[in-house]
Amino acid sequence: xxxxxxxxxxxxxxxxxxxxxxxxxxxxxxxxxxxxxxxxxxxxxxxxxxxxxxxxxxxxxxxxxxxxxxxxxxxxxxxxxxxxxxxxxxxxxxxxxxxxxxxxxxxxxxxxxxxxxxxxxxxxxxxxxxxxxxxxxxxxxxxxxxxxxxxxxxxxxxxxxxxxxxxxxxxxxxxxxxxxxxxxxxxxxxxxxxxxxxxxxxxxxxxxxxxxxxxxxxxxxxxxxxxxxxxxxxxxxxxxxxxxxxxxxx
Amino acid sequence: xxxxxxxxxxxxxxxxxxxxxxxxxxxxxxxxxxxxxxxxxxxxxxxxxxxxxxxxxxxxxxxxxxxxxxxxxxxxxxxxxxxxxxxxxxxxxxxxxxxxxxxxxxxxxxxxxxxxxxxxxxxxxxxxxxxxxxxxxxxxxxxxxxxxxxxxxxxxxxxxxxxxxxxxxxxxxxxxxxxxxxxxxxxxxxxxxxxxxxxxxxxxxxxxxxxxxxxxxxx
Amino acid sequence: xxxxxxxxxxxxxxxxxxxxxxxxxxxxxxxxxxxxxxxxxxxxxxxxxxxxxxxxxxxxxxxxxxxxxxxxxxxxxxxxxxxxxxxxxxxxxxxxxxxxxxxxxxxxxxxxxxxxxxxxxxxxxxxxxxxxxxxxxxxxxxxxxxxxxxxxxxxxxxxxxxxxxxxxxxxxxxxxxxxxxxxxxxxxxxxxxxxxxxxxxxxxxxxxxxxxxxxxxxxx
Numbered sequence: 001x002x003x004x005x006x007x008x009x010x011x012x013x014x015x016x017x018x019x020x021x022x023x024x025x026x027x028x029x030x031x032x033x034x035x036x037x038x039x040x041x042x043x044x045x046x047x048x049x050x051x052x053x054x055x056x057x058x059x060x061x062x063x064x065x066x067x068x069x070x071x072x073x074x075x076x077x078x079x080x081x082x083x084x085x086x087x088x089x090x091x092x093x094x095x096x097x098x099x100x101x102x103x104x105x106x107x108x109x110x111x112x113x114x115x116x117x118x119x120x121x122x123x124x125x126x127x128x129x130x131x132x133x134x135x136x137x138x139x140x141x142x143x144x145x146x147x148x149x150x151x152x153x154x155x156x157x158x159x160x161x162x163x164x165x166x167x168x169x170x171x172x173x174x175x176x177x178x179x180x181x182x183x184x185x186x187x188x189x190x191x192x193x194x195x196x197x198x199x200x201x202x203x204x205x206x207x208x209x210x211x212x213x214x215x216x217x218x219x220x221x222x223x224x225x226x227x228x229x230x231x232x233x234x235x236x237x238x239x240x241x242x243x244x245x246x247x248x249x250x
Numbered sequence: 251x252x253x254x255x256x257x258x259x260x261x262x263x264x265x266x267x268x269x270x271x272x273x274x275x276x277x278x279x280x281x282x283x284x285x286x287x288x289x290x291x292x293x294x295x296x297x298x299x300x301x302x303x304x305x306x307x308x309x310x311x312x313x314x315x316x317x318x319x320x321x322x323x324x325x326x327x328x329x330x331x332x333x334x335x336x337x338x339x340x341x342x343x344x345x346x347x348x349x350x351x352x353x354x355x356x357x358x359x360x361x362x363x364x365x366x367x368x369x370x371x372x373x374x375x376x377x378x379x380x381x382x383x384x385x386x387x388x389x390x391x392x393x394x395x396x397x398x399x400x401x402x403x404x405x406x407x408x409x410x411x412x413x414x415x416x417x418x419x420x421x422x423x424x425x426x427x428x429x430x431x432x433x434x435x436x437x438x439x440x441x442x443x444x445x446x447x448x449x450x451x452x453x454x455x456x457x458x459x460x461x462x463x464x465x466x467x468x469x
Numbered sequence: 470x471x472x473x474x475x476x477x478x479x480x481x482x483x484x485x486x487x488x489x490x491x492x493x494x495x496x497x498x499x500x501x502x503x504x505x506x507x508x509x510x511x512x513x514x515x516x517x518x519x520x521x522x523x524x525x526x527x528x529x530x531x532x533x534x535x536x537x538x539x540x541x542x543x544x545x546x547x548x549x550x551x552x553x554x555x556x557x558x559x560x561x562x563x564x565x566x567x568x569x570x571x572x573x574x575x576x577x578x579x580x581x582x583x584x585x586x587x588x589x590x591x592x593x594x595x596x597x598x599x600x601x602x603x604x605x606x607x608x609x610x611x612x613x614x615x616x617x618x619x620x621x622x623x624x625x626x627x628x629x630x631x632x633x634x635x636x637x638x639x640x641x642x643x644x645x646x647x648x649x650x651x652x653x654x655x656x657x658x659x660x661x662x663x664x665x666x667x668x669x670x671x672x673x674x675x676x677x678x679x680x681x682x683x684x685x686x687x688x689x
Contacts, residue, residue, distance in 0.1 A: 310674060316669060326652065412635065439545045450536065
């Protein structure tokens with residue numbers, strides 16, 4: 001089966017500090033992968049390399065067979081990357097909704113500006129996506145009026161409106177008050193059930209165990225352990241994985 | 251002549267300069283805001299070292315030399331090499347260029363105040379850098395910049411009095427010429443001062459409103 | 470281009486001492502005026518925080534008037550207007566007084582903003598540790614305020630330095646007026662006023678750079 005996303009030999013250095021030391025993995029269509037690991041392990045950096053928000057120092061990233069971020073040996077500019085990035089929907093830890101636009105406009109603007117949809121169609125699409133995340137009742141609100149959980153759900157709708165091949169989640173619940181985490185996880189569960197391809201960086205281990213197909217445990221810039229979600233989390237093979245999971249649980 | 255009718259004729263004389271004062275203020279403000287915004291965009295996003303340096307140098311020169319000197323260079327200096335600007339043209343050009351340096355700094359501060367995540371989310375959604383700048387960053391930076399622009403406008407209104415030194419027929423110019431013909435020096439200058447104050451009060455109100463509305467805007 | 474630069478070669482030796490003397494006058498004027506503005510600003514700041522409503526209203530009125538009235542009008546009033554009611558300032562004195570009166574408001578605003586920037590917890594901690602309010606203010610608050618307002622204070626000084634050029638319009642023999650008389654003598658206004666500009670730049674720019682360096686700590 002052809003992988004939707006394939007990562008080979010991914011390396012990233014900031015000056016003398018090497019944060020990613022050779023990452024290889026594939027994501028099949030419809031697969032859900034959870035990236036877990038201690039802070040500083042490089043998991044966010046790894047995710048951000050997928051859509052070239054971080055530029056890798058070495059390695060190849062392919063989405064649906066197409067090489068991301070590089071053309072003819074040159075790293076692509078932001079302008080050249082735009083069409084490729086549009087194929088991947090990203091959800092950020094700090095939501096990053098645009099406060100000068102309403103909720104609906106936040107979701108619709110990429111469809112209008114990037115795919116050229118007329119305003120009415122874009123708005124319809126936006127409302128459809130907002131319905132998926134149960135936020136249509138605040139369609140005309142300003143992001144500043146929403147709670148963290150609500151903002152993140154709108155952010156998810158915004159990414160969905162791109163009709164992406166792949167959804168990237170960068171610690172989507174880490175910045176939320178504990179009582180707001182569940183509403184976001186529930187939405188992600190529903191998306192997973194739809195068969196979407198998802199790459200999720202998270203600290204929510206129970207969520208990873210139940211929703212992900214596979215789990216990658218990153219530590220110190222390499223994949224220490226990879227395998228079926230349930231197996232890695234309940235019965236890890238590596239000692240470091242076990243040590244990390246113990247720390248998280250207590 | 252009664253005291254009041256003297257006062258009245260003074261006011262009449264000064265008001266003759268009102269149109270030019272208002273015109274120079276508005277024209278310089280427009281030039282400063284438009285050009286300053288352009289400079290801020292280039293400085294903040296173009297990423298070309300040579301342009302960055304050129305803009306920095308120009309801003310340093312404009313900000314570290316008095317307006318009066320710039321005006322004399324534009325009005326008297328250029329005239330001596332054949333480029334004769336009218337006093338109002340020189341006034342608007344001089345104050346406008348100095349203002350552009352000031353508003354450039356204000357706009358840049360506005361852009362800098364935006365969290366990096368704003369641009370990242372836009373790029374991640376597939377917007378091009380230009381779309382990101384104009385649809386996402388500029389509207390927000392503009393709002394943050396408004397109070398600073400308001401303060402600049404209040405200052406600018408006062409600064410237009412300086413262009414009387416290059417014979418622009420604004421309020422202070424008429425004040426000075428009236429003083430030479432009458433001897434009501436204190437009343438004339440005090441009335442002129444009061445006239446400027448009167449003009450600036452609404453501007454100060456607007457600025458106070460802008461500060462309250464946009465002073466604490468988070469990105 | 471060489472036609473433009475030629476006069477500097479021809480007359481540079483004559484111009485330099487004139488400009489240097491004018492620079493000293495400008496610097497002297499600015500420093501004296503700033504010192505006075507500092508004192509006035511401090512007093513104004515005390516009025517703003519006073520428990521007497523009358524003083525607070527006076528301070529608010531003062532700041533509003535200074536914000537709306539051009540410095541030039543103030544200078545003209547002091548130098549040309551006051552003699553009419555018996556008070557005679559010499560030009561230099563009028564310039565210092567006018568600059569000081571106008572910039573006192575800016576200085577007061579800096580003090581106000583500086584005090585506001587110190588979190589309430591600072592004085593609370595001092596009082597909790599047993600300092601008297603006066604000790605807390607002098608030993609804990611004031612040093613922090615000083616550090617916060619140093620950079621903006623330098624910028625205000627540069628502003629005052631530039632505005633000192635208006636003193637030329639009330640016959641003070643500083644850089645601009647010197648430039649004017651040189652221009653009428655040599656008929657080279659472009660070169661001369663550019664030279665005047667360079668002189669101001671030479672004084673002001675180091676201060677501007679200093680204030681930027683003080684405002685941005687070395688940590689990245």
